[in-house]
Amino acid sequence: MMKRYPTLFIKPDKGSLGKGIVRLKRYKNRKIKISWDLRHRKVKKSSVWKELQKILKPKRTYLIQQGLKLAKYKNRPVDIRVYMQKPKSKWHISGKVVRVAAAGKFVTNYSQGGRPKSLKTVLRSIYKNRPRKVKRTIRSIDKISTTAAKVLNRKFPRIRQLGIDIAVDTEGRIWIIEANKNPGFMLFKKLKDKTMYRRIVKRRRYIYSRYR
Ligand SMILES: Nc1ncnc2c1ncn2[C@@H]1O[C@H](COP(=O)(O)OP(=O)(O)OP(=O)(O)O)[C@@H](O)[C@H]1O
Ligand SMILES: [Mg+2]
Incomplete structure (x- = not known):
């Protein structure tokens, strides 16, 4: 290899x-x-x-x-956490956030010092003056995450919450790094804008009240 x-x-x-x-x-x-x-x-x-x-x-x-060459923000590698939930019969993207690695680290996990940043802010900085590329990238991230959720759901019929880690590499290509069921949502709580956080919590409550 x-x-x-x-x-x-x-x-x-x-x-x-x-x-x-x-x-x-x-x-x-x-x-x-x-x-x-x-x-x-x-x-x-x-x-x-x-x-x-x-x-x-x-x-x-x-x-x-x-190994992927993760795109960088302020010279630190980043990836994207997509928070997917299925409260009823459809998968929803409840939140998307960039995780910026801590100084000197090549992993972006929160527990390893990785910190959240707004997806738009980071993509706009990576693709300066290329608003169409920003839009296309967001669309690809949405598409690949939704497809991944549906595919995983076929194999794991009971899942209702997924965290999908997506990489954008230095060439602008989109990759799936991994997917986890019932991911943490601290990242979203840390963001100034609490819209996604509230949405996640609301759907979580719904999901936990209804299933299992
Ligand atoms: N193939 C890869 N190329 C580049 N960076 C990677 C790659 N795999 C992982 N990383 C970086 O390391 C981080 C952690 O990897 P990964 O999500 O696979 O493991 P984990 O978070 O420890 O596992 P889990 O989420 O199951 O607890 C990723 O978020 C990413 O920043
Ligand atoms: Mg991970």
């Missing part, structure tokens, strides 16, 4: 809160940079495995993903 992609993300399969994630980056001089938490180490290709064994937990299962 390293041959195929310049960056890899190694993540605990039952991961959470952005913990235990390791990033591998391949350089032209054949060295590999291993990054985790706020630490990193550059090693020869031949010793990557040995080094990884020191960092990864022996009894855990990991998944390896192609």
Whole structure:
């Protein structure tokens, strides 16, 4: 996989809160940079495995993903949390927010210091003077999230709340990083504008009063 992609993300399969994630980056001089938490180490290709064994937990299962070049805001990587809810028969996007990584971090999780920012503010800053690109990006995010919710719902008929993590890469392409059921909504509470937060809480109450 390293041959195929310049960056890899190694993540605990039952991961959470952005913990235990390791990033591998391949350089032209054949060295590999291993990054985790706020630490990193550059090693020869031949010793990557040995080094990884020191960092990864022996009894855990990991998944390896192609690393995406996340778009940046004020020089920090960002991704987008889409909060989806299905109070009745249809999926709704109750909130969308950008998560900006903390200084020096490559994960944007709130628990890792990532902080929320309005989607429009960030997209307008990334696509300066390109309002059509901003609009198109928002439309793609909505479309991919709604499709993902429907597809997951087919396999998991009981889900009513989903957090979908979406990446916009430096080329402007949209990717799904992961999806979680019953995600936290602290991010939305932290935003100055409480519209999305209130909407989420209202639908949550409805969902919890009605099902299970
Ligand atoms: N393939 C990837 N390329 C670039 N960045 C990634 C990639 N995978 C994860 N990240 C970054 O790391 C963050 C955390 O990853 P992810 O959401 O997969 O795990 P998690 O949040 O720890 O797991 P969970 O949400 O199940 O608790 C992402 O929000 C994103 O900022
Ligand atoms: Mg996540």
